[in-house]
Amino acid sequence: MSGGVDSAVAAGLLCEAGYEVIGVTMKMYSPTKAPHAKSCCGADDFDDARRSAAHLDIPHYVLNFEETFRRNVIDRFADAYAAGRTPNPCIACNNFVKLGTLREYAARLGAQYVATGHYARLEQRADGPHLYRGTRAKDQAYALAQLSRAQLATLLLPLGDFDKGTTRDHARRLKLPVHDKAESQDICFVEGGDYRDVLRRLRPSASRPGDIVTRAGQIVGRHGGITNFTVGQRHGLPSTATGPRYVTRIDAANSTIVIGREDELFVTALVGDEVNLIRPERFGSGSAPTAVRAMVRYRSQPAPGTAALRDDGSLELKFAQPVRPASPGQLVALFEPDTDEVLGAATIREAF
Secondary structure, rough: OOHHHHHHHHHHHHHHHHOOOOEEEOOOOOOOOOOOOOOOOOOOHHHHHHHHHHHHHOEEEEEOOOHHHHHHHHHHHHHHHHHHOOOOOOOHHHHHHHHHHHHHHHHHOOOOOOOOOOOEEEEEOOEEEEEEEOOOHHOOOHHHOOHHHHHOOOOEEOOOOOOOOHHHHHHHHHOOOOOOOOOOOOOOOOOOHOOOHHHHHHHHHOOOEEEEEEOOOOOOEOOOHHHHEEEEEEEEOOOOOOOOOOOEEEOOOOOOOOOOOHHHHHHHHHHEEEEOOOOHHOOOOOOOOOEEEEEEEOOOOEEEEEEEEEEOOOOEEEEEEEOOOOOOOEEEEOOOOOOEEEEEEEEEEEOO
């Protein structure tokens, strides 16, 4: 229970369905300044979670997961940016903390399931879990696509068929104290809203200056650190007489930012590591490529293509039409072409 309306409604619906519900709030980090409006995980959020649990008459615990969160989310976030990649810390949090360490804690309590307020549909069948996209306006299946089959097998998603309006309607019906609370949108450990403050503190070497170059190697400017940039970025680059330029590649080893025209952002293929297959029977190393629709960033439109496992266990994805952009470090989620089922996911290592 994060303190928001989604997890509070999820708990309320499970209570109504006859489950024995235990509310858990995870203390991820200790803030050094007052949280701003769009942040989460502050003291007020703990109080809101506690109030919602009390209203539902369920036990509520606050657990200290700071060390797990630092090691598996914050450090991974900083390492990825220092390597010229663009991470998604919320996905790491889902994998390693909410459905990782918390799942282990739930097992010790004898709890059969962990439930969250994510907007995605999950069906438990004889052949294993089947994960589907939620409603288009509030679909969060992308954020869960790297969960393992074992994690999904003990997960409940009570809001899977809802949109945000329906959730708030249930919150008002349940008379939850957070029924009108605004959504949190920023990364919880990025105080002040600027992720670069975190990187300057944790990975100062990544802030060393370097060259901004064209694809042909021509030096056109200088930058103050690769952590200030991500693939697809336009802001903060030298202007040219022939139109805007975008970051097309980040060379961390040489602290170089490569820029190009907008059409140079388009890619036709990518390779991903940290591969997770929810429907492994659809794939096989050395077998014919599998037809998929692929989402290369949150809220992007799934693009048709084919995916295949390489002998080294990595995933190779080829698009039917060029897509823009595909940033190393981001998640690529794979969907069944004719349905909304999630087949698996990988972390983008390189795009071509």
